[in-house]
Amino acid sequence: MPVKNRFAEMLPEITEWRRDFHTHPELLFEVHRTAARVADLLREFGCDEVVTGIGRTGVVGVIHGKTDTAGRVIGLRADMDALPINEQTGVDYASTTPGVMHACGHDGHTAMLLGAAKYLAETRNFDGRAVVIFQPAEEGGGGGREMVNDGMMDRFGVQEVYGMHNMPGIPLGTFAIRPGAIMAAADQFEMTVTGKGGHAAKPHDCIDTTVVAAHIIVALQTIASRGVDPMKQVVVSVCTVQTDSTAHNVIPQVVKLKGTVRTMDPAVQDYVEQRISEIATGTATALGAKATVDYQRGYPVTVNADENTRHAVEVAKSVSGQVDDNTAPLMGAEDFSFMLNARPGAYIFLGNGDTAMVHHPAYNFDDNAIPFGSSWYAGMVESRMPAA
């Protein structure tokens, strides 16, 4: 089966939606205009149910198939939010909101899922119900978690859930996926090291907090290099070092460190959390200072269920024929993980070709990817709930 002809026909219309979202990007949960437009279009398509305000600004549409003999329900998810970046694409439909841009292609994801919703509402060639999920705040706000916590899965009876993300560097029209962990867990930590400030020419009267912090930073490197099995993925990065001294000749009283932890395995995640605390407090104590650590768990590991991944691969192959079914996992994190923790499903990458990377000011979603993405979304519904 080639890319569904209907999506080739619909391409100008879906592209228009995508570019409209691109011109009007919104951040985190503040996706009011986008969510309203999504809800209006879903109603226009004749969705059987359109519910707004789930997980604050999330939107859900329900489409009934021609029949519903087996009580099957498949969820499809797209994200709607943009990033705090100054756009530098030079396109004529560029962001009109200074400092905000669709630099992760969520405009494309939303438009592709709208295209699939329109097609599914037109054809209804399946047995069961399709639930289209448009989430806010993927970029750090946990909008997916909010929708799950709002009871979305039970309320709409979702049994399986599927998500997609475009990816620069993968050829246009190529899909990439793997069973198991595909995106990392992202945690963050903040450390406060307290010594004894004073005159920099009298270090013996002080406890030099910058030296203590430097030892901690170096010792933290042993978590990845010595502590974790080399066959397992882990990142521990200290990204911010801030002292309360701005002078050349004042030893600070306090140094604050901030950083991120990426892991692919819950046991490794537990280990890293424990070791960061032990290394910080132990090193500080050894050098006469004190350290406290605030460790915050963020998005969990994005885990593709084996069986659902096989179905996702089959549909991707039927759509494009170009499928990498054992792609390398990425150390980035994805809020869709909360939905995959609530229901089995799969998350797939769709090639965006040779463009700037996501989160870069010159990045842009390639509209030529739309027929592939919309076909995959719709294909998941038709193949997982074949018409009776």
Ligand SMILES: [Zn+2]
């Ligand atoms: Zn992003």
Ligand SMILES: [Zn+2]
């Ligand atoms: Zn994204």
